[in-house]
Amino acid sequence: MTTIAVLGTGIMGAPIARNLCRAGFDVRVWNRTAAKAEPLADDGATVAASPAEAADGADVLLTMLADAAAVEATVRGDDGALAALARTGDDVVWIQMSTVGLAGTDRLARLAGEHQVAYVDAPVLGTKQPAEQGALTVLAAGADELQERCAPIFEAIGKRTTWVGSDPGRASRLKLALNSWVLALTTATAEALALADGLDLDPQQFLDTIKGGPLDVDYAHVKGGAMMSGEFPPSFPLSGAVKDAGLIAEAADVAGVRMLVAEAVERQMSAAAEAGHRDEDMSAVWHAVRD
Numbered sequence: 180m181t182t183i184a185v186l187g188t189g190i191m192g193a194p195i196a197r198n199l200c201r202a203g204f205d206v207r208v209w210n211r212t213a214a215k216a217e218p219l220a221d222d223g224a225t226v227a228a229s230p231a232e233a234a235d236g237a238d239v240l241l242t243m244l245a246d247a248a249a250v251e252a253t254v255r256g257d258d259g260a261l262a263a264l265a266r267t268g269d270d271v272v273w274i275q276m277s278t279v280g281l282a283g284t285d286r287l288a289r290l291a292g293e294h295q296v297a298y299v300d301a302p303v304l305g306t307k308q309p310a311e312q313g314a315l316t317v318l319a320a321g322a323d324e325l326q327e328r329c330a331p332i333f334e335a336i337g338k339r340t341t342w343v344g345s346d347p348g349r350a351s352r353l354k355l356a357l358n359s360w361v362l363a364l365t366t367a368t369a370e371a372l373a374l375a376d377g378l379d380l381d382p383q384q385f386l387d388t389i390k391g392g393p394l395d396v397d398y399a400h401v402k403g404g405a406m407m408s409g410e411f412p413p414s415f416p417l418s419g420a421v422k423d424a425g426l427i428a429e430a431a432d433v434a435g436v437r438m439l440v441a442e443a444v445e446r447q448m449s450a451a452a453e454a455g456h457r458d459e460d461m462s463a464v465w466h467a468v469r470d
Contacts (some may be wrong), residue, residue: 180205183332184233185224185241186253186260187277188216190413191303192243193311195276195336197222202335209253234260239332240273240296246422247283250275253382254290261278261294272297272325274332278315278358280426281433284351299325300347302354303337306414314338320350352430359427359441361398362420365461366444368399369468373404376469382407402462411459420461421434421448 181204182352185196188210196219200206204257206224210216216226229235230253234240240260240272254261254273263272273296275287284300291298299321309315315337319329333340343349372382386403389395405411424445431438451457451467 181239181331182207183239183241183260184209184227184230184237184260184264185231185243186210186233187242187244187249188219188247189243190307190416191276191310192220194307194313195241195315196224196313197241198313198336199205199332200224202331204332204335207233207237218435225395229258230254230260231258231263234263234269237264238267238271240264240271241276241332242273243276245419246277247279247286250277250279250287251290254287255285261290261296264296265294269295272299272328274299274301274329276301276303278302278354278423278426279351280355280357281348281351281430283426284348288347297322297325298347299329299349301329301333304354304357305337308338308414316341318343320344320347355423355427355430358423359438362424362427362448362461363440364396364398364403364445365420366447366468367465368403369406369447369462369465372403373465373468402460405460406463406465411456411463411465413458413460415461416457417448417452417459417463418457420464421445421452421457424448456462 183204184207186209188208196208200223207227208219208224209227209230220226237423242250273291288298301319302313303317305315317333317337317340320340361454375385425457427441447464447467451464456463456466
């Protein structure tokens with residue numbers, strides 16, 4: 180049985196670990212806040228006291244953490260997950276699913292190389308509900324010979340896997356491009372609904388008018404519904420959206436691309452977070468638009 184160490188059991192990591200348990204993998208879990216990992220014991224996971232304990236003897240390390248700094252903190256050093264993973268032998272794989280940007284991906288891939296651990300760059304597209312349903316889209320990049328080995332893992336947590344090359348950075352690059360569209364769409368939805376409301380229209384008329392037509396997209400209805408209800412349970416927390424907006428800005432600078440819309444989105448998201456909504460869903464950008 181393949182043993183998988185899952186580091187990070189937050190909004191995304193917990194359902195990923197749960198679906199791996201359901202698929203029959205031997206799953207060990209660790210989270211900085213232990214209380215977030217402990218409920219997974221009821222699903223059959225082994226709760227570890229440290230990243231090293233989770234990784235010791237595992238065949239696969241899977242990281243789903245907030246940012247590159249958090250990932251590095253769990254894998255670095257003599258007592259880190261990578262050192263423990265390397266002690267199990269040569270045939271081990273690190274599947275890195277956190278959104279960490281260009282520089283973060285380069286640093287983590289180098290760390291894997293230093294410990295002679297195979298590295299797969301595999302950020303996911305999807306939020307809380309798709310993660311719970313095992314319906315994520317996995318964007319993967321890594322050595323060709325790792326595809327068959329990773330396939331059962333990706334099938335357990337997602338409905339689609341897109342391999343984008345053997346260079347580990349390519350999946351993270353695609354994730355940033357996709358996230359730039361998702362964040363812009365969410366902010367544009369907030370602005371359109373706010374404009375309709377400010378012009379003394381029912382904002383629902385905007386969503387009803389685009390429904391089923393060439394301008395329609397399900398995301399507008401999901402996020403727009405949250406905005407109109409004023410309820411923002413976190414599916415993709417605003418704090419994470421702000422972090423990703425910063426990574427997109429850094430990538431644009433590297434690429435030499437002028438992204439005025441992305442810059443405006445970052446300002447709006449940051450304003451909503453600074454107003455006290457960082458732990459709510461990113462659709463809470465509505466507060467920045469309305470206020």
